[in-house]
Amino acid sequence: MSYIEKGAETAAAVSPPKARSGAEAISESLHACGIEMVFGYAGGGTGAVIHQIETSNLANMNGRTELSGAWMSYGYNRMKGRAASACLFHCVGALHASPVVHAAKVDSTPLFMMDVNLDSSLDFREGLQDSNDIVYPALKQIAKYARKVTTADDLPLAVRQAVISASTGRPGPSLLDIGFQALVAETACVAERLTLPEPPGTSEAAISRMLEMIKAASNPVLFVGAGVHMAKAAGELQRFAEALGIPIVSTSWGGRGVISDDHPLFAGVAGSIGWTSANEVVQRADLWIAIGTTFSQMTTGAWNLVKPDNVIQIDIDPNQLGKIFQPTLGITGHAKSVLTQLLDYVERKGLRSEANPAKLAHIAASKQEWFDYYHKLSCESSTPINQHYVIQKMADTFPAGTIMVGDSGGQAFMMYRSFHYKEVTPMPLGSRYMSLGAGLPVSIGVKLAVPDRTVVCYHGDGGFYYDFMELSTLAERKLKVIIIIDNNHCLYANRQGMRLWGIQNPWVDLPEGTDFVGVAKALGVNGERVTNPDDLEPALQRAMKSEGSYVVDVWTDPETRIHRAIRDVIPILSDRKPEQGGDRHVSPPLAGSWPN
Numbered sequence: 001m002s003y004i005e006k007g008a009e010t011a012a013a014v015s016p017p018k019a020r021s022g023a024e025a026i027s028e029s030l031h032a033c034g035i036e037m038v039f040g041y042a043g044g045g046t047g048a049v050i051h052q053i054e055t056s057n058l059a060n061m062n063g064r065t066e067l068s069g070a071w072m073s074y075g076y077n078r079m080k081g082r083a084a085s086a087c088l089f090h091c092v093g094a095l096h097a098s099p100v101v102h103a104a105k106v107d108s109t110p111l112f113m114m115d116v117n118l119d120s121s122l123d124f125r126e127g128l129q130d131s132n133d134i135v136y137p138a139l140k141q142i143a144k145y146a147r148k149v150t151t152a153d154d155l156p157l158a159v160r161q162a163v164i165s166a167s168t169g170r171p172g173p174s175l176l177d178i179g180f181q182a183l184v185a186e187t188a189c190v191a192e193r194l195t196l197p198e199p200p201g202t203s204e205a206a207i208s209r210m211l212e213m214i215k216a217a218s219n220p221v222l223f224v225g226a227g228v229h230m231a232k233a234a235g236e237l238q239r240f241a242e243a244l245g246i247p248i249v250s251t252s253w254g255g256r257g258v259i260s261d262d263h264p265l266f267a268g269v270a271g272s273i274g275w276t277s278a279n280e281v282v283q284r285a286d287l288w289i290a291i292g293t294t295f296s297q298m299t300t301g302a303w304n305l306v307k308p309d310n311v312i313q314i315d316i317d318p319n320q321l322g323k324i325f326q327p328t329l330g331i332t333g334h335a336k337s338v339l340t341q342l343l344d345y346v347e348r349k350g351l352r353s354e355a356n357p358a359k360l361a362h363i364a365a366s367k368q369e370w371f372d373y374y375h376k377l378s379c380e381s382s383t384p385i386n387q388h389y390v391i392q393k394m395a396d397t398f399p400a401g402t403i404m405v406g407d408s409g410g411q412a413f414m415m416y417r418s419f420h421y422k423e424v425t426p427m428p429l430g431s432r433y434m435s436l437g438a439g440l441p442v443s444i445g446v447k448l449a450v451p452d453r454t455v456v457c458y459h460g461d462g463g464f465y466y467d468f469m470e471l472s473t474l475a476e477r478k479l480k481v482i483i484i485i486d487n488n489h490c491l492y493a494n495r496q497g498m499r500l501w502g503i504q505n506p507w508v509d510l511p512e513g514t515d516f517v518g519v520a521k522a523l524g525v526n527g528e529r530v531t532n533p534d535d536l537e538p539a540l541q542r543a544m545k546s547e548g549s550y551v552v553d554v555w556t557d558p559e560t561r562i563h564r565a566i567r568d569v570i571p572i573l574s575d576r577k578p579e580q581g582g583d584r585h586v587s588p589p590l591a592g593s594w595p596n
Helices: 003-013 022-032 046-055 066-080 091-106 120-124 135-140 152-167 180-184 204-216 226-230 234-244 276-284 335-349 357-378 387-397 410-418 439-449 461-477 492-500 516-522 533-545
Strands: 037-040 059-062 085-090 111-117 145-149 173-179 220-224 248-251 266-270 287-291 310-315 329-332 403-406 455-460 482-487 526-530 550-555
Touching: 022 046, 022 152, 022 180, 037 046, 037 066, 046 059, 046 085, 046 111, 046 180, 059 066, 066 085, 066 091, 066 111, 066 439, 066 461, 085 091, 091 111, 091 135, 091 173, 111 135, 111 152, 111 180, 135 145, 135 173, 145 152, 152 173, 152 180, 173 180, 204 287, 204 310, 204 329, 204 335, 220 234, 220 276, 226 234, 226 335, 234 248, 234 335, 248 276, 266 276, 266 357, 276 357, 287 335, 357 387, 387 410, 387 455, 387 482, 387 533, 403 410, 403 439, 410 455, 410 492, 439 455, 439 461, 455 461, 461 482, 461 516, 482 516, 482 533, 516 526, 516 550, 526 533, 533 550
Parallel strands: 037 059, 037 085, 085 111, 111 173, 145 173, 220 248, 220 287, 248 266, 287 310, 310 329, 403 455, 455 482, 482 550, 526 550
Antiparallel strands: none
C-alpha cells in the first residue's frame, strides 16, 4: 500500500460521521469516554437523551429521586476510581442532587452530572420551570468543572472534557448544563474515543530525598488516607511498607481497609474516631509519610494530634501541600505512581530492610491494647442492644472483603472505627462530607460496580427515613444488598452533642412505632426486627442466605457512648461548649496552622 493510500485510509477512519441529533451525539460520546452506566430521573427534555442511551444498549437506572441517583453514581465511581458512570436529570431536578456535587468535591470523588435545561429562547418568555439562571450559576460554585452547552457541535467535546476533569488530578464533580435546542439540532462532530492520561509521578530527586529522610528517621510512620484507595494503590503501599519495615496508620474513615487490620505492620486507625493506641503510635513517630490525606479535622482530632518536626506529604493536588502547615517535603503525584517509583528505587538500590522486631512487638502490643478495650465494649449483650456488639457480630458473620457502607452519624463513626477488616477493602465514602440518606443509594452504586462482593449498608434509623424508597429499586433490579438498621430511635450524634451543651431538644427523638420491616416488605424486600442480642447472629445468617436484599432492624441502645480516641479532647469543634475553648483553640480562628 502506498503512502497516499495509507493516508487516505487513515482519513477515512477518522472522517466525520453523518449528521445526527445532539442527543445521539451525547450517547456516542458517553460510549467513547468509557461511561458504563447512566443514573438519572426522567423529566422535561431528558427523554431525548434517555432514548438514545437505551437504544444504544448503555446500562442505565432510574433512582427514586435525583438525590438517590446521584449518590448511586458517587458509589459506583469510587469503586471504579474514575468517572465510569454519569447522571442525567431535568434542570430543576438537578438542584435536588446538589449535595452530592458538593460531597464529590470535598471527598475527591469522580462525578459526571448532566442536566437538560430549557431552550434558551425561553429566557425571555417566562418559561415553565425557568431554570436557565439557576442550575448553572448555583452548581458552578461547587463543581470542579462546569459548562453550559447550547450548541450541538460542542456536545462531544463537552462530554469529553467533563469526564477528563472528573477523573484526573484531584477527582471531583463535572457538570454540563445542556440547553434543549442542542439536543434536537444536528451535528457531524466526531465523538473521539477517550484514553485517560497516565497519572503523574514525581522526580528521581524527590524519590531520593524521601528515602534519605526515611533512612535518617528512627521511627517513621506511613500515614495514609482515602487517596490510596482512590488510586488503587493498596498493593503498592503494602509492598513498600514491607520492603522497609515501616508501620502503617490509616485515617479513620476514607483510609479504612487499605490494609488488613491483622497485618503486623498495621498500627491502627488514627484520628478523632480512631484507636487511642494508634494515635499514640503516630504521635511517637519522628517522621510522617502522609499519602492521600488532607489532615482534616476528623483525621487529626481537630489538630490535637502531636505532629512531628518532619513530614513528607504526597498528594495529587498541589494545593494540599502546605495548605494547613508546611511539610518538610511536599510531593505532587498520584499515590500509585509515586509508590511504584519508590518500590523501583528500593529494588535498584538494594535498600530493603527487615522490620525491627522490637517495633513489630510494640505495634502488636498497641493493637492488642485496643482489641482488649474494644472487646470489653462489644461483649456486652444487653437489651437494648449495644452498638459495639452489633458491629462485632457483623464482622464475625460477614465474609472477608465485605464492603461496609456507613450512612452518617454516630453509628457510622463507630462502624468505621471498629469493624474488623480482614483484607484490603475499598472504601465507598469520603470522610469530609457526611449526609443523612446517602447510605442505601451509595450501596446500590457499589453493588453495581462490584457485583461479586458482599455489600452491607449499616444505616441509622434517622438516615433511613431519607432513602428507604430505594428498597423498591433493589427489588425491581433484583440486587442483593444487606441493610442493617441501627435503630436507637434518635438522631444519635446530634443528641449527644446537644447534651454536651445542656440543650433539651425533642427533635432528636424518633418514633418507636415505625415498622421498617413492614415498609421493606411492602416495597418488595424481606427482613426482620431484632430486639434480643441472642437473635442477632441468626438474623445476620438469614440475611446472608437470602436470595435478594434483606433488612435487619436492630433495636439498639441510645445511651451507647462514642468513646474519645484522643484523650481529653472532644474532637468535633461544634460539639464543645464555649468554655471548653481555652488552649484547645475551639473558637475560630484557630491560633496557628497546627496548634499543638
